[in-house]
Amino acid sequence: xxxxxxxxYIIDEVHMLTREAFNALLKTLEEPPEHVKFIFCTTxxxxxxxxILSRCQRFDFAGILPTSIAERLQQIVAAEGVKADTEALxxxxxxxxxxxxxxxxxxxxxxxxxxxxxxxxxxHRILGTAxxxxxxxxxxxxxxxxxxxxxxxxxxxxxxxxxxxx
Numbered sequence: 492x493x494x495x496x497x498x499x500y501i502i503d504e505v506h507m508l509t510r511e512a513f514n515a516l517l518k519t520l521e522e523p524p525e526h527v528k529f530i531f532c533t534t535x536x537x538x539x540x541x542x543i544l545s546r547c548q549r550f551d552f553a554g555i556l557p558t559s560i561a562e563r564l565q566q567i568v569a570a571e572g573v574k575a576d577t578e579a580l581x582x583x584x585x586x587x588x589x590x591x592x593x594x595x596x597x598x599x600x601x602x603x604x605x606x607x608x609x610x611x612x613x614x615h616r617i618l619g620t621a622x623x624x625x626x627x628x629x630x631x632x633x634x635x636x637x638x639x640x641x642x643x644x645x646x647x648x649x650x651x652x653x654x655x656x657x
Contacts, residue, residue, distance in 0.1 A: 497528050505531040506538035513540050520546045554589015557581065563591060564598055568609065573602060575609035582614050621648050 502508075508516065520529070520543065531547065533539060561577075561584040568575040583601075587594035601609055601617055615622055625648050632640030 497526050499528050499530065501530045501532065503532045504534075506533040506535045510540075513543055517542055517546075555591050556589075557584040557587075560584035560587055560589075560591055560594045564594060567595065567598060568602075571602060573607060573609060576611050579609050579611045579614045582611060582618075582620075586618060586620075 517540075519527075523529070531539070531543075536544070536549070536551075561580045564580045564583060565575070565577075568580070583594050583597050586597065597617070601613055604613070604617070611622070614620075625644065629641060629644040629648075632638075632644055
């Protein structure tokens, strides 16, 4: 490096490298120059060869807590002048699986639909998910051993355009 003590190379989505690229990288990692540091980023560490992983320090980052995501979404809707049910924002936060970016993308989709208020029904409609009452209905039929009731609950959910997830 011309000014700093180290030259840093960041390889994003490192799991996408070919076998040949990993082999070439391995040669460098076996005897790295003192002034070079590598940072490998990936969402799929299982796709990285063990020969590479064994020569690295690994840091796994956790996702953002749903409560923190919901708080941020509340700030966004307040800044936009939109009213939103707390339950709706909490569902968006859970659905984002720890990703603030994904939660904000989902919120953008909902806000693009217009309207001055965001309800839990709006969120279910855009996500294609079932409300608690549908899940409870299905669970009750399962626990009761009522096969016909299970099928009826699934049929009504499918007819409404939802899946029984989340």
